[in-house]
Amino acid sequence: MHTCHRCGDEIESVDDIMDGDDYGFDEVCKECLDELKEDSCD
Incomplete structure (x- = not known):
């Protein structure tokens, strides 16, 4: 089992x-990767 860090x-x-x-x-x-990508575009 893996956990999102x-x-x-x-x-x-x-x-x-x-x-x-x-x-x-x-x-x-x-989901988190998508959010991180969006955050880094700002």
């Missing part, structure tokens, strides 16, 4: 584990 939610599907290294996080869920 941003929100703390469990990531059930391996396909939903995203690489958040660009944003200072290790493993993040898809």
Whole structure:
């Protein structure tokens, strides 16, 4: 089981584990990665 390092939610599907290294996080869920991408565009 993997845990999102941003929100703390469990990531059930391996396909939903995203690489958040660009944003200072290790493993993040898809939702958090989308939010991090949006935040970095501001």
